Amino acid sequence: MTVDETAVEERVRAFLARHDPAATPPLDFLRARFDAGLAWVHFPEGLGGLGAPRELQSVVERALTGTPQHDVGRLAIGLGMAAPTILAFGTEEQKRRFLRPLWTGEEVWCQLFSEPGAGSDLATLATRAVRDGDEWVVDGQKVWTSGAHFARWAILVARTDPDVPKHQGLTYFVCDMRAPGVEVRPLRQITGEAEFNEVFLTGVRLPDDLRLGAVGDGWRVAQATLMNERVAIGGAPGRRGGGMLAEITETWRNRPELRTHDLHRRLLDLWVEAEVTRLAGARLREQLAAGAPGPEGSGVKLAFARLNQALSGLEVEMRREEGLLYDDWTFRRSESVDFFGRGPGYRYLRAKGNSIEGGTSEILRNIIAERVLGLPAEPRADKNVPWKDLPR
Amino acid sequence: MTLLYSEVEEELRAAVRDLLADRCPPAAVLAGAESAPGRDAELWKALARDIGAAGLLIPEDLGGAGASAREAAVVLEELGRAVAPVPFLTSAVMATWALVRCGGDAARELLGELAVGETTAALAVSLATSPYALSTPPAAVRAEAGRLTGRVTAVAGADAADLLIVPASGALYAVDAADAVVEVVTSLDLTRPVAMVTFDGTPGRPVGADLAPLRAALAMGAGLLASEQLGLAEWCLATTLAHVKERHQFARPIGSFQALKHRLADLWMEIVQARAAARGAADALARTPGAGAADEGGAGEVALAVAVAQAWCGTAAVHAAEECLQLHGGIGMTWEHPLHLYLKRAKADEIALGTPGDHRDALADLADLPAPLPA
Ligand SMILES: Cc1cc2nc3c(=O)[nH]c(=O)nc-3n(C[C@H](O)[C@H](O)[C@H](O)COP(=O)(O)OP(=O)(O)OC[C@H]3O[C@@H](n4cnc5c(N)ncnc54)[C@H](O)[C@@H]3O)c2cc1C
Numbered sequence A: 001m002t003v004d005e006t007a008v009e010e011r012v013r014a015f016l017a018r019h020d021p022a023a024t025p026p027l028d029f030l031r032a033r034f035d036a037g038l039a040w041v042h043f044p045e046g047l048g049g050l051g052a053p054r055e056l057q058s059v060v061e062r063a064l065t066g067t068p069q070h071d072v073g074r075l076a077i078g079l080g081m082a083a084p085t086i087l088a089f090g091t092e093e094q095k096r097r098f099l100r101p102l103w104t105g106e107e108v109w110c111q112l113f114s115e116p117g118a119g120s121d122l123a124t125l126a127t128r129a130v131r132d133g134d135e136w137v138v139d140g141q142k143v144w145t146s147g148a149h150f151a152r153w154a155i156l157v158a159r160t161d162p163d164v165p166k167h168q169g170l171t172y173f174v175c176d177m178r179a180p181g182v183e184v185r186p187l188r189q190i191t192g193e194a195e196f197n198e199v200f201l202t203g204v205r206l207p208d209d210l211r212l213g214a215v216g217d218g219w220r221v222a223q224a225t226l227m228n229e230r231v232a233i234g235g236a237p238g239r240r241g242g243g244m245l246a247e248i249t250e251t252w253r254n255r256p257e258l259r260t261h262d263l264h265r266r267l268l269d270l271w272v273e274a275e276v277t278r279l280a281g282a283r284l285r286e287q288l289a290a291g292a293p294g295p296e297g298s299g300v301k302l303a304f305a306r307l308n309q310a311l312s313g314l315e316v317e318m319r320r321e322e323g324l325l326y327d328d329w330t331f332r333r334s335e336s337v338d339f340f341g342r343g344p345g346y347r348y349l350r351a352k353g354n355s356i357e358g359g360t361s362e363i364l365r366n367i368i369a370e371r372v373l374g375l376p377a378e379p380r381a382d383k384n385v386p387w388k389d390l391p392r
Numbered sequence B: 001m002t003l004l005y006s007e008v009e010e011e012l013r014a015a016v017r018d019l020l021a022d023r024c025p026p027a028a029v030l031a032g033a034e035s036a037p038g039r040d041a042e043l044w045k046a047l048a049r050d051i052g053a054a055g056l057l058i059p060e061d062l063g064g065a066g067a068s069a070r071e072a073a074v075v076l077e078e079l080g081r082a083v084a085p086v087p088f089l090t091s092a093v094m095a096t097w098a099l100v101r102c103g104g105d106a107a108r109e110l111l112g113e114l115a116v117g118e119t120t121a122a123l124a125v126s127l128a129t130s131p132y133a134l135s136t137p138p139a140a141v142r143a144e145a146g147r148l149t150g151r152v153t154a155v156a157g158a159d160a161a162d163l164l165i166v167p168a169s170g171a172l173y174a175v176d177a178a179d180a181v182v183e184v185v186t187s188l189d190l191t192r193p194v195a196m197v198t199f200d201g202t203p204g205r206p207v208g209a210d211l212a213p214l215r216a217a218l219a220m221g222a223g224l225l226a227s228e229q230l231g232l233a234e235w236c237l238a239t240t241l242a243h244v245k246e247r248h249q250f251a252r253p254i255g256s257f258q259a260l261k262h263r264l265a266d267l268w269m270e271i272v273q274a275r276a277a278a279r280g281a282a283d284a285l286a287r288t289p290g291a292g293a294a295d296e297g298g299a300g301e302v303a304l305a306v307a308v309a310q311a312w313c314g315t316a317a318v319h320a321a322e323e324c325l326q327l328h329g330g331i332g333m334t335w336e337h338p339l340h341l342y343l344k345r346a347k348a349d350e351i352a353l354g355t356p357g358d359h360r361d362a363l364a365d366l367a368d369l370p371a372p373l374p375a
Helices: A005-018 A026-035 A054-063 A072-089 A092-104 A218-234 A244-254 A261-288 A297-318 A320-324 A344-355 A361-372 B007-023 B026-035 B041-050 B069-081 B088-102 B104-115 B212-246 B258-286 B296-333 B339-351 B356-366
Strands: A109-112 A128-132 A135-142 A153-159 A170-176 A182-187 A196-207 B121-123 B141-144 B147-156 B163-168 B171-176 B181-184 B194-203 B205-208
Touching: A005 A026, A005 A054, A026 A092, A054 A261, A072 A092, A072 A109, A072 A153, A072 A170, A072 A218, A135 A153, A135 A170, A153 A218, A170 A196, A170 A218, A218 A261, A218 A297, A244 A261, A244 A297, A244 A344, A261 A297, A261 B356, A297 A320, A297 A344, A297 A361, A297 B339, A320 A344, A320 B147, A320 B339, A344 B296, A344 B339, A361 B258, B007 B041, B007 B069, B026 B339, B041 B088, B069 B088, B069 B212, B069 B258, B088 B104, B088 B121, B088 B163, B088 B205, B088 B212, B104 B163, B104 B205, B121 B147, B141 B163, B147 B163, B163 B194, B171 B194, B205 B212, B212 B258, B212 B296, B212 B339, B258 B296, B296 B339, B296 B356
Parallel strands: A109 A153, B121 B163
Antiparallel strands: A128 A135, A128 A153, A135 A196, A153 A170, A182 A196, B141 B147, B147 B194, B163 B171, B171 B205, B181 B194
């Protein structure tokens, strides 16, 4: 039986009748919400969902406005990337072990993919995982790892077979960030703070039951993560005029002395672009209701990055003298990932990362060109060569 | 008129570049950005005195070099290329040009000190002041019987200045910076932070009877800022080219991907245009007589050249810095790599002395392209 809007509303009512949001400790409330299937309705029953169409999530969110929430900025990688990957490739045991604390925020996740030598060309990564009985021993270096300093678990891609072409010798793991041999060092960002890190993995032992998917199938699993990541970054549901647009439109409305014809024209252009991007995201989510995101999801992430950069850049310019200021350069390790917070200067600088993180805009254009439009790929020298023989 | 560089200009460039290579490498600027934002007093001394950059725009009879905006522009290209934390634009261009245009004994005496780099000055106006927004004088500071009271925000170069040139009650006053309160505020641009300057019954000596010199100084500043933006953009392009040749992904240099080649070819062309526009503005400004007004047609030509240069170069510099960041990937988002200093300077420069939009608006008149009729 498919669950419809009325059924979801009924579920929320029943849940709220049993768990008073004002009287229940926040964590208990979130756990109960997960157990009631109201965490992510498109997940299966028993795993925080109702097996319902994805777009009904908005019904839940509306009905539960004002109740205790988890910190989406802090949990973004868990919610947007780890969870759908675990759901698609994890064993029953892994799903039961990881999904609930992931969603409630009891366990934060990070993403150990990029390396100094492997960014856009992720499949060339060099971190090794070598089997030792029931365990894997991992050695290597990861970089740009957002939130590694507060993460309990990581999704990790490592090379298990250097003798086959690069896409074939990869395996996907869950990495215990508390395991001996995991060392996290902050990397300071242009905003002044350190959101991301370098992570050194030295003789880290992971039990085989932390492997996600088959040995050698890591590229396929990672693709699922990345497709989800792009939809998570770019395709999150938003209201009309929300997100980065909200900041600049508020300034525009409240500060008539800053208005000029030139800025007005440009703001209107961006407003339209934001609105059509929002609608494209909404349409994509409807299409996704049925299945896993495909390469089309790259489009919304591409548009999201462009828009955030254009809007935040325009806001700094529009504010003139205030645009010359910055709130605080003090070095600190951030506790969450925040695209829209703080002042206009911060927003402008942080938005620069939007076209790099989760696949650069150039790589996303290649994906759209080759996998959506079906254009031929460039001739490649690195596809059928054993990884160990690739020029580096 | 020429848009090329003269031999003298190239020699000056080489001297400045050598000094900066020696004394102001990116790592040093980055380190200084936090410990002493926007200030390298030793470097400034060497530039101002040893190279004589402080006196470039000052007539020879006052101890200056009697050079022109063209030479000052070349210095600014190099300072932009190094995001050098020195007050050349604010002191040796803007404050100096205001005093040159004031004429008069008081101004001339101060110019003598500025020429030898003994004194550093700043104009006490917001860096965000548009040269076109001055038809009504800024009312931030009042003058009464030689005492100034009021506050000016977002003043660039004030922290390095001994002398402030202050517009107050429709005239210009010279104030010892030590008598005012100068508070540097946390700024987007780490290499040219702005300050809040407060006067509270502060003694000021009249140096200019009206604000015409201030307007001239803002126009000179805006026109020459284009050269700083040019130098900055050139550094970004050069640094990006070096990176994309070096960095390999997919078993080849990323610069071999046509998508990036085309982007960089476009950026190169944008900078070619920026260079021509910046040179055009410098050349036009160089032909403005040092004192008194130019003839009407001439003044229009200068204003047009300045507006064109600013409308183009402000955007080009930001674009170059943004491309530089993007094509560096993750490294571009780090504090450790100096390119963020360029991005922050470029973004602040876009606001400085009129936004590109202000300069385009000005072109409505200057290029005779009237705005649409009101609906
Ligand atoms: C804020 C931020 C947070 C991040 N968080 C994480 C994280 O939590 N976990 C994680 O694993 N990674 C993370 N990353 C890393 C991110 O995924 C990589 O930076 C990104 O994939 C690019 O890799 P790179 O930095 O090595 O750049 P490179 O791959 O070296 O790219 C440099 C430039 O070359 C271009 N380029 C590369 N190949 C091509 C091509 N074929 N055609 C055209 N252009 C090309 C790129 O688009 C880019 O402009 C984060 C990055 C940022 C900026």
